[in-house]
Amino acid sequence: MPLFRTEGLTKSFGGLRAIDSLDMHVDEGEIVSVIGPNGAGKTTFFNLVTGLEKPDDGVIEFDGQPIVGLVPSQIIKLGIARTFQNVRLFPNMTVRENVMVSRHCRTRSGLIGAVLRTPAFRREEEETRRIAEDTLGFFGTRLVGYRLDQLALVLSYANRRRLEIARAMASSPRLLLLDEPTAGMNPRETVEITELIGKMRDEKGFTILLIEHDMRVVRGVSDRVVVIDYGRKIAEGTYEEVAQNEQVIEAYLGRPAEKGA
Amino acid sequence: MERAATAAEPLDDLLPAPVLSLQRAVRFGLIGGMAAVVVAAIGMVETFEARTLIDPFLALGLTTLYLASFTFGFVAGSPPPEREGFAKPKAGLRSLAAGAIAGVLAGVVLSAFMLLADAVNLRNIFVSVSPQLLELLTFGKGLGTGILLVLVVSTAVGVAGSAVHLIPAQVRRPIMYTVMWVLLVGLLQSVIEPVFRGLGLPSLIDVLYEEAGGLRLAGVVIVAAAVFLLSFFLGGKGRALQGRLDALPAQRRRSYISILLLVAAAIVYMIPRVVGPFLSEVLDLAGLYLLMALGLNIVIGYAGLLDLGYVAFFAVGAYTTAILTSPNSPRFTPEMTLWASLPFVVLAAALAGLLVGTPVLRMRGDYLAIVTLGFGEIARILLNSDALKETFGGAQGIINIPNMVIGPLTVRGPEVFFYPIFIFAILAGYVSLAIQNSRMGRAWMAMREDELVAETMGVNIVAAKLSAFVVGASLASIGGALFAVKVGSVFPSSFNIVVSITILVLIIVGGMGSVPGVTVGALALVALPELLREFNEYKFLMYGILLIFMMLKRPEGFIPSKRRALELHQDEVLQDAWLQIYGDEETGPQEEGV
Ligand SMILES: Nc1ncnc2c1ncn2[C@@H]1O[C@H](COP(=O)(O)OP(=O)(O)OP(=O)(O)O)[C@@H](O)[C@H]1O
Ligand SMILES: [Mg+2]
Numbered sequence: 008m009p010l011f012r013t014e015g016l017t018k019s020f021g022g023l024r025a026i027d028s029l030d031m032h033v034d035e036g037e038i039v040s041v042i043g044p045n046g047a048g049k050t051t052f053f054n055l056v057t058g059l060e061k062p063d064d065g066v067i068e069f070d071g072q073p074i075v076g077l078v079p080s081q082i083i084k085l086g087i088a089r090t091f092q093n094v095r096l097f098p099n100m101t102v103r104e105n106v107m108v109s110r111h112c113r114t115r116s117g118l119i120g121a122v123l124r125t126p127a128f129r130r131e132e133e134e135t136r137r138i139a140e141d142t143l144g145f146f147g148t149r150l151v152g153y154r155l156d157q158l159a160l161v162l163s164y165a166n167r168r169r170l171e172i173a174r175a176m177a178s179s180p181r182l183l184l185l186d187e188p189t190a191g192m193n194p195r196e197t198v199e200i201t202e203l204i205g206k207m208r209d210e211k212g213f214t215i216l217l218i219e220h221d222m223r224v225v226r227g228v229s230d231r232v233v234v235i236d237y238g239r240k241i242a243e244g245t246y247e248e249v250a251q252n253e254q255v256i257e258a259y260l261g262r263p264a265e266k267g268a
Numbered sequence: 269m270e271r272a273a274t275a276a277e278p279l280d281d282l283l284p285a286p287v288l289s290l291q292r293a294v295r296f297g298l299i300g301g302m303a304a305v306v307v308a309a310i311g312m313v314e315t316f317e318a319r320t321l322i323d324p325f326l327a328l329g330l331t332t333l334y335l336a337s338f339t340f341g342f343v344a345g346s347p348p349p350e351r352e353g354f355a356k357p358k359a360g361l362r363s364l365a366a367g368a369i370a371g372v373l374a375g376v377v378l379s380a381f382m383l384l385a386d387a388v389n390l391r392n393i394f395v396s397v398s399p400q401l402l403e404l405l406t407f408g409k410g411l412g413t414g415i416l417l418v419l420v421v422s423t424a425v426g427v428a429g430s431a432v433h434l435i436p437a438q439v440r441r442p443i444m445y446t447v448m449w450v451l452l453v454g455l456l457q458s459v460i461e462p463v464f465r466g467l468g469l470p471s472l473i474d475v476l477y478e479e480a481g482g483l484r485l486a487g488v489v490i491v492a493a494a495v496f497l498l499s500f501f502l503g504g505k506g507r508a509l510q511g512r513l514d515a516l517p518a519q520r521r522r523s524y525i526s527i528l529l530l531v532a533a534a535i536v537y538m539i540p541r542v543v544g545p546f547l548s549e550v551l552d553l554a555g556l557y558l559l560m561a562l563g564l565n566i567v568i569g570y571a572g573l574l575d576l577g578y579v580a581f582f583a584v585g586a587y588t589t590a591i592l593t594s595p596n597s598p599r600f601t602p603e604m605t606l607w608a609s610l611p612f613v614v615l616a617a618a619l620a621g622l623l624v625g626t627p628v629l630r631m632r633g634d635y636l637a638i639v640t641l642g643f644g645e646i647a648r649i650l651l652n653s654d655a656l657k658e659t660f661g662g663a664q665g666i667i668n669i670p671n672m673v674i675g676p677l678t679v680r681g682p683e684v685f686f687y688p689i690f691i692f693a694i695l696a697g698y699v700s701l702a703i704q705n706s707r708m709g710r711a712w713m714a715m716r717e718d719e720l721v722a723e724t725m726g727v728n729i730v731a732a733k734l735s736a737f738v739v740g741a742s743l744a745s746i747g748g749a750l751f752a753v754k755v756g757s758v759f760p761s762s763f764n765i766v767v768s769i770t771i772l773v774l775i776i777v778g779g780m781g782s783v784p785g786v787t788v789g790a791l792a793l794v795a796l797p798e799l800l801r802e803f804n805e806y807k808f809l810m811y812g813i814l815l816i817f818m819m820l821k822r823p824e825g826f827i828p829s830k831r832r833a834l835e836l837h838q839d840e841v842l843q844d845a846w847l848q849i850y851g852d853e854e855t856g857p858q859e860e861g862v
Contacts, residue, residue, distance in 0.1 A: 059724065083724065097713065097718060107710055108726075111726040111727050116706070117707075120706075132707070175725075
């Protein structure tokens, strides 16, 4: 049984079918890339999965359980965490706090514990802190040390993306949804992220669903590639298979920059 | 400098404006004059003149009047902002000239007003524009000489304002502090005298103050010398001391801190005894406001929910206490003790918090503000209504609320009541700080920053919002309970919108999200107008001016929370971050491309 599955997923905005009876599955431990031209419906797909939009029709199952109708905070608790295409951090919170927030769904201490400083509260707080710092350590020296106490808004663009990924990782998800994690990064940073995505699966055991425009990244990490156009799946397979597919080439025609590599 | 010299011609419009911008000086002079006219026309000058600051020659009225010339002289004379790559603009004689121009113009505007007031009877519109006011403004010398004097004084004060820029930076602070403290000590005579008497130092009063009011010249010298020396030698030492304390081994530090706490407790214990009943009463009031402000600070400062009807929770606390404890409660008379009723009071407030919170779950910002404003009014109208008279007593309220009893002790009178209020305020402050750095505190902050993302990252928005309302309501209700017991009765008219607004103002002025800021805000904005009765009349005008000033110049408040201070110093950090990235590029571990 796949870890994650959709069937007949459909979503329209007015007359526009952003997602059109999409069937999709991801097995445990897989890295699957979702590609497609701009406006194909990739981000909308993520929004449907994480509960930010309600599908018009269709099924979404995670770990055998239907999740349509759940609110986003319940979905992350089940183990699906995401990043946003247009980085959305908590700008006036520190780097460490940004990551600690996503432990919310894995912790339970309440106001009373905080006021009384119970041992359970302190233990949990300590653990949250440690997990946050460890997760940030995943990106080398970039987000640790004095950076931990800096506000997120002062970070460079690439570091904001890293922080957003760290924030999603810290919620201990089973499925991680990354929406264009390398957008706006320079080639070296892109390579670095590509390697890290592999490491996330191998070392942390995340299953990863990735939206990406950079074909070098897609080729570098994907076990399987799903191509969407106008909300429909037009091809699926290994990178090489998909790259040969007539329909895919057509969808990307006139967009040589994307097709390259 | 180099860059400025070589690129001067094509970059002409980028060059800094000359120090003396005539237009600026004129503009600020006219604004200053207008401000002075307003101060005079609404009667502030006359009312304030009754308070002598420094015995023969300086009273609060004219000081306030010429504060306008001083302030706008200061602004007109300020050098233009520094620009990257250019020499730092210096204040010089041109600053003084700008100050003089602003001062003269302010004087001219004020003189024009005086001429007008002399020629036409303005009293139909401005009740306070009386012959006495004119007498005061002309220094009692008749219109002709008076106007001349006004011009001279205003110019001199304007120049003095701009001269502040010429004082070397090292001594500017001590000098400013000295002037401010002298004026403050003169202003607060009615506060300081009973304190000295309480401390057993009545002789000092005679040295400092004139009997009829105002500092003596000797007093001025003493205060000035003390403040100047203290600020000159102690300036910045506080931080060094903190550093030394931090450097101590944990155990020694802990014992030092506990000694400090004991000393602080002893001082607090002495406060009401020393200051006497009147000042204690004022402190009690400030303490109640502080308690509520800390609660509202959680709702607005932490969770970002702009609640303008906060007084409703105060009312719920007060009325629940009244109903549960008073034998005169119209419907239920359980006649509990205060302590027995307190859990129910908090419970009632928490329910009220849920009641208000639930319908506004989906609202943000302005909409939330308007709706909560409505809730605040609804609460007052319900309490006042005839339909519910059977329960709440209508306009007659509920009287005969019994005193607070602690063991064998009956808490009566403002001096004794100071202690419970103080203790509850400390508790509220502790609760605020404890929650701030906890799971829920972070969730609130995240929600304030970006509700949608907070929800996506696992924060249950419904629970977070409701809990913020409930915690805020609970703190307000304790304030309400103390208020009810202290006054001994509750009436609907005590719970009007002005209370909500005052609490909001003192949070904004003190520093949103900052516990020390809110404390200072409560003392300055609630206690001060109570102490100086003439201020009370113009309280809301001053709140308004202060709010506008804060929004323009210091939106993070006077004592901002650490976080807001960080936001304020963003530029520096940004630069630092840029340097760091730059460094990363050079020493980065990866090789280029693949
Ligand atoms: N909230 C919305 N309301 C109306 N239309 C929407 C909304 N969100 C997305 N759309 C439309 O749905 C289509 C798919 O958008 P989506 O953002 O999912 O594309 P995408 O594949 O992520 O594109 P990109 O590669 O540019 O990120 C687009 O035509 C978009 O305009
Ligand atoms: Mg997208």
